[in-house]
Amino acid sequence: MIMASAQRPRLLLFDVPTGPRPGWYLPRLCAEYDLHIMWLLSGDTAKDRARAAQFEQWCGHTTMRGQETASEELTAYAEVWRPEGVLGFGEMAIGPMHTAAHRLGLPANAPWSIPALRNKQEQRRLLAEAGLPTPRFASVRSLSELRAAVASVGLPAILKPKAGVGSMATFRVDDSADLAGLWTAACASYADDPRGGSAADFLLEEFLVGVSPHTDDRYGAYASVESLVQEGVVQHLAVTDKFPLSPGFRENGGIMPSVLPGTVTDSLLECAAQAIKAMGITDSGVHTEIMFTEDGPRVIEVNSRIGGGVTEMLHYCCGYDSVLARAAIATGRPVPPFTPPVRSTGYFLPQAPQGATALTKAPSVAELLALPPVAEAELAYAVGDRPLWQQGTPGGTVARLVGVADSAGPLLELYDQLKPGQLLDYTSAPGGAEG
Secondary structure, X not given: OOOOOOXXXXXXXXXXXXXXXXXXXXXXXXXXXXXXXXXXXXXXXXXXXXXXXXXXXXXXXXEOOOHHHHHHHHHHHHHHHOOOEEEEOXXXXXXXXHHHHHHOOOOOOOHHHHHHHOOHHHHHHHHXXXXXXXXXXXXXXXXXXXXXXXXXXXXXXXXXXXXXXXXXXXXXXOOOOOHHHHHHHHHHHHHHOOOOOOOOOEEEEEXXXXXXXXXXXXXXXXXXXXXXXXXXXXXXXXXXXEOOOEOOOEXXXXXXXXXXXXXXXXXXXXXXXXXXXXXXXXXXXXXXXXXXXXXXXXXXXXXXXXXXOHHHHHHHHHOOOHHHHHHHHHHOOOOOOOOOOOOEEEEEOOEOOOOOEEEEEOOOHXXXXXXXXXXXXXXXXXXXXXXXHHHHHHHHEOEEEEEEEOOOHHHHHHXXXXXXXXXXXXXXXXXXXXX
C-alpha cells in the first residue's frame, strides 16, 4: 500500500460496481492523493475478498452498512478524516457522494438538484420548468394509475422505474398492450433485479421517435455528450455516436469522436448545456443522452457522471485522464486541460438476444485481444451460461471491449463481428422462448 503523505491532498471515494474499474483508477488517484475508499459488500464472499485485496495494495478502505445509509456514513467518516473532496464514479454513488460533500462544505452539486440525479420524474420536472422540450410524463404506482397515465400521456410510451439504471424493468407500451399483464411484468422485473425493490414506483413517458442523422444504420438515432462542470462552468469533452439499442432498450456502446458534421454536434452541445444548467449540476462529470427527432434534439436523460466506458475512450482517443479531472473537481483544484481526439475509439457491450437464451459460442479473451482494433476485453459469461438479459444492459452484456483505430471504419466492423451468429452465438435455453 502506498504510504500517506502530508503533501498529498486527502480524497474520500465511494466505490460502487459500475464506473471505471479499481485497476484503472487506483494507480492514477493514489499517485496524486491520499485515498481512502468506502464500499458496500456484494454478498459474494470470493468477489468481496478479491476487491478488498485490490484496495489494500493501494490505500485504506472501509466497508459500509448499506446504500440507504451511504451519505451519513460518508459524512461521519469525513468529519474525522477531513478529506478535501468526496468522489464517486458509478450511478449508485452520485447521490450519497454529493449529499455528503455538500454537508461538509466541499465541492458538490446544488442541494436542490440531488433528488433529480436518481429520480427520473423529478428530472423531467426540472427540464420542463427550464423551458426544454420535454416528453409528456406521469407517475405510476398502481395498475389504475397506469391506465390513467396512458390516457394522459398517450401511446406509444415507455414505462420505467423512476430510480432505474441500466435499462432495468423498462417496457414499451403500445396500443395493443395488455396493461394488466404489462404492469405485473414490470413490477416482477423490478423486484427480481438486485438494483430494484418491492415498492412499485414507475414513470410513464411519451415515446421519443428517433430519426437518425447517420447514413450508416450501424449508428443509432441517439448520441451522448460527455462534459465536465466546475463551479457551474461547463466544458464539453466529446460527442459519442451510439450503436442502435437492443430490445428492452439495452445499450450496445458507441464510438468517439462523433462522425457527424459540426452543425449537428453543435446542436447537441447546446442541448446538453441547457440541460446541465436546468438540473443544477455545478461540480461533476456529466453524461447527457440525447435523441434525434424530427423536431430537433431531445434530452433522454442527464447523469451526473461520465458515461460507462467513456473514461477509457477518452484515454485512448485523446490521452485525457478523466479520473484525475473528476478528482480535481471534487477537491476544488484546476482541471487538467483537455486534449482533442487524435484517434477513434469504441466501447462495445454486445447484448444477448431477448428471450431465455444460452451462450453457445464465444472467443477467449486472448482471441478478442488479438483482433486489430481491440485494446481491452473481458467476458461476462462462459459458454453454456444464461445471460441475465432481463436485468437490462448490465445483465445482458456478454462481453466488454474497448477498441482503438485511426477511423470509425474498423470499429464498425468490430461491431458487426459482435452481433449474434458471428464471434458470439446463442440458442434458446430449455423451456425458454425465442427473443
